[in-house]
Amino acid sequence: MFGFRKNTTAEAGGASIVEKTIMTCSAGEIGQPVRGLIIPYAEIQDPIFSGGMLGQGVGIEPEDGIVYAPMDGVVSTVADSNHAIGITGDGEMELLIHVGIDTVEMKGDGFATFVSEGDQVVKGQKIMEFDRDKIKAAGKYETVVVLLTNSDDYDDFKLL
Amino acid sequence: MKEFTYVITDEVGIHARPAGLLAQEAKKFTSTVMFVKGEKSAKATSMMKLMGMGIVKGDAITVTVEGDDEDAAAAAIEAFVKANL
Numbered sequence: 001m002f003g004f005r006k007n008t009t010a011e012a013g014g015a016s017i018v019e020k021t022i023m024t025c026s027a028g029e030i031g032q033p034v035r036g037l038i039i040p041y042a043e044i045q046d047p048i049f050s051g052g053m054l055g056q057g058v059g060i061e062p063e064d065g066i067v068y069a070p071m072d073g074v075v076s077t078v079a080d081s082n083h084a085i086g087i088t089g090d091g092e093m094e095l096l097i098h099v100g101i102d103t104v105e106m107k108g109d110g111f112a113t114f115v116s117e118g119d120q121v122v123k124g125q126k127i128m129e130f131d132r133d134k135i136k137a138a139g140k141y142e143t144v145v146v147l148l149t150n151s152d153d154y155d156d157f158k159l160l
Numbered sequence: 161m162k163e164f165t166y167v168i169t170d171e172v173g174i175h176a177r178p179a180g181l182l183a184q185e186a187k188k189f190t191s192t193v194m195f196v197k198g199e200k201s202a203k204a205t206s207m208m209k210l211m212g213m214g215i216v217k218g219d220a221i222t223v224t225v226e227g228d229d230e231d232a233a234a235a236a237i238e239a240f241v242k243a244n245l
Contacts, residue, residue, distance in 0.1 A: 046177075054180035054207060077212035084176055086208040094208040096176065104175045117212060149180065149207040 015124045018068050022058055022146065025154035027091025031070040031123060034097075034144045036062040041159075045141045046101045055096075056157060057147030067097060067128035069121040070146070079104070082111035085127055086149075094149045099130050101141040110134030161226040162234035170245045173216035176207070178244050183207040185240050191227025193237055204237065 018031035022038065032038070037060065044050040044059040073089035077096075083106065084098040099111065110131040115121055135142040151157045170178070186193045186204035193204035197219055202209035204223075215221060223241070225234040 048177050048180065053184055054176070076208050077214075079175060079211065080214060080216065081172075081175075084211070086211060088208070094206065096208060096211075098176050104172050149183075 018124045025157040027093045033070040036060045055147045055149040056151040060144040065130040069125045075115045075119045081108040082113045098145040162230045163224045168219045179210040180207045189233035191230045191233040194224045196222040
């Protein structure tokens with residue numbers, strides 16, 4: 001649909017990023033889904049996310065446009081506009097990966113997903129690609145928001 | 161049980177932010193709040209399940225509220241839906 005460069009070496013290197021654990025709770029560990037700099041949740045340029053109202057998590061300033069499943073699970077939601085994917089993992093962990101801020105307004109342009117609702121995914125599996133240039137051209141922040149939407153359900157939830 | 165129906169007028173429907181805010185609103189009450197669209201239904205306290213409904217502009221939804229504080233919960237959820245969706 002749009003011209004992503006094929007670079008298998010880079011992809012293999014990228015997939016290993018999920019081995020870095022960014023959050024834990026009694027239900028399991030969540031890896032880093034996208035290569036890039038992790039920023040504190042409070043620094044995300046969106047008052048709703050940064051306020052922690054939707055659950056705890058982190059922001060990632062992406063270095064490339066590939067998203068890997070950060071844990072095993074079942075795909076519970078794929079946004080119609082392909083910019084967000086929800087995965088339900090062990091112990092009912094409900095994880096949301098949301099690429100960019102207000103990117104719902106791009107109506108899918110610049111986003112490709114490789115999974116559908118109900119699919120099983122394994123940690124490290126490529127689930128989405130996004131075009132960083134298109135996000136910037138649309139005037140949006142490209143911060144990838146990774147949040148455990150039901151973090152309140154776990155007494156021992158921890159950001160690493 | 162309380163119940164109301166609503167047709168979504170918001171351009172992008174129930175995406176991440178409104179789903180999250182709605183879940184927060186629903187968690188303020190002890191009653192069970194369900195969003196129903198055709199065959200699909202979701203507990204309003206689950207942001208991800210709400211998003212998974214794929215509710216978009218023009219969709220007719222039914223909201224059911226059942227529990228001890230159902231009157232207050234139904235009023236609050238209906239007000240939220242009208243203001244945000």
